[in-house]
Amino acid sequence: MINRPTPKKVRIRRSMMFMNAQKPNLLKDAYIYGVDSIIMDLEDAVAENQKDSARFSLFNTLKNIDYGDTEVIVRINGLDTPHWQEDVRVCVAAGVDGIRIAKCESADDVRTVEKAVAAAEAEFGVESGRTLLMAALESPIGIMHAYEICTASTRLFGVAISAGDLRKSLHVKSEPGGVEMFTARSQVVMAARAAGVQCFDTMWPNLDDEAGFEAETIQARQLGFDGKSLINPRQIAFVHQTFAPTKAEIAYAEKLIRSFNAQQDSGIGVYTVDGKLVDVPFFDDARRVLAQAKAIGIYHGEL
Numbered sequence: 299m300i301n302r303p304t305p306k307k308v309r310i311r312r313s314m315m316f317m318n319a320q321k322p323n324l325l326k327d328a329y330i331y332g333v334d335s336i337i338m339d340l341e342d343a344v345a346e347n348q349k350d351s352a353r354f355s356l357f358n359t360l361k362n363i364d365y366g367d368t369e370v371i372v373r374i375n376g377l378d379t380p381h382w383q384e385d386v387r388v389c390v391a392a393g394v395d396g397i398r399i400a401k402c403e404s405a406d407d408v409r410t411v412e413k414a415v416a417a418a419e420a421e422f423g424v425e426s427g428r429t430l431l432m433a434a435l436e437s438p439i440g441i442m443h444a445y446e447i448c449t450a451s452t453r454l455f456g457v458a459i460s461a462g463d464l465r466k467s468l469h470v471k472s473e474p475g476g477v478e479m480f481t482a483r484s485q486v487v488m489a490a491r492a493a494g495v496q497c498f499d500t501m502w503p504n505l506d507d508e509a510g511f512e513a514e515t516i517q518a519r520q521l522g523f524d525g526k527s528l529i530n531p532r533q534i535a536f537v538h539q540t541f542a543p544t545k546a547e548i549a550y551a552e553k554l555i556r557s558f559n560a561q562q563d564s565g566i567g568v569y570t571v572d573g574k575l576v577d578v579p580f581f582d583d584a585r586r587v588l589a590q591a592k593a594i595g596i597y598h599g600e601l
């Protein structure tokens with residue numbers, strides 16, 4: 299396993315909302331939506347003949363707007379394009395928090411971007427290691443290499459599955475219940491958890507099908523994702539609610555920890571709380587739930 303520094307605080311990333319870097323009016327107000335992360339897109343949302351102007355507009359916005367606590371990530375163009383190196387230089391010079399590597403296929407792709415980021419940090423006098431990475435897995439080979447990608451760099455905080463491109467390669471379409479994505483989604487979650495990084499579900503493109511969006515979001519949480527990529531502000535509230543512990547989950551976690559604290563000297567490792575068996579993994583998970591609820595700001599207890 300890669301020797302990854304222990305993060306001081308795990309950053310909550312329930313929502314990562316895309317916006318087109320070509321549109322300065324979107325970028326300038328981006329922080330008002332309260333998403334956890336903004337993804338300013340230089341890739342597929344930007345027409346090929348607008349790449350330079352979108353990058354220029356992005357740089358000016360980033361230099362002039364204070365995004366406060368909202369994490370700012372830029373999706374750069376793929377490594378098979380003539381754009382990505384300049385994208386990296388501009389992102390680093392502008393001081394972004396992270397770079398999303400589009401269509402990442404291998405650990406080498408991550409290391410190639412990492413090298414360019416390190417060079418740009420040196421070039422622009424940016425603190426070494428400040429610029430984080432995440433990778434979007436959008437092809438069968440990217441999914442097959444998920445674990446190597448997840449462990450390729452200490453800068454890499456997570457991976458996203460990107461179903462628009464993946465479905466294209468698999469020759470499938472979006473099906474009710476997401477059956478066509480089930481294996482890939484599970485593989486991404488497994489790889490991310492094995493590597494100790496976060497994982498994010500893909501965006502839902504059909505803005506008029508709210509029920510479909512909600513079902514997919516719930517399934518992503520059930521599969522173990524930390525959050526979801528979004529394309530529109532009307533998707534934020536449901537995603538934030540779904541990727542947070544419920545009141546009942548918080549109350550039960552508190553109860554478990556209290557019972558553990560009360561019982562730990564009794565010499566009994568396993569017993570029941572509310573009729574359910576509990577032992578070490580259940581206590582560990584309860585601690586994770588409370589830490590997550592605290593980080594989101596919905597639990598203020600002392601545990």
Ligand SMILES: CC(=O)SCCNC(=O)CCNC(=O)[C@H](O)C(C)(C)COP(=O)(O)OP(=O)(O)OC[C@H]1O[C@@H](n2cnc3c(N)ncnc32)[C@H](O)[C@@H]1OP(=O)(O)O
Pocket residue numbers: 315316317318324328339342343462501528529530531532
């Ligand atoms: C497959 C992929 O690669 S997906 C990733 C790349 N794609 C993107 O970045 C696209 C992001 N999303 C969008 O551009 C838009 O939401 C669209 C084109 C899908 C739909 O646009 P609209 O029909 O205008 O959406 P809608 O009517 O819901 O917009 C309502 C308001 O939210 C704003 N808004 C919409 N999407 C976003 C967004 N992603 N970020 C910030 N603001 C947004 C609109 O500007 C509008 O503001 P206004 O009321 O002040 O005019």
Ligand SMILES: O=C([O-])CC(=O)C(=O)O
Pocket residue numbers: 342434436458459460461462463464499500501527
């Ligand atoms: O990352 C995403 O969800 C959007 C995307 O590029 C895709 O679906 O191909």
Ligand SMILES: [Mg+2]
Pocket residue numbers: 342436460462463
């Ligand atoms: Mg894509």
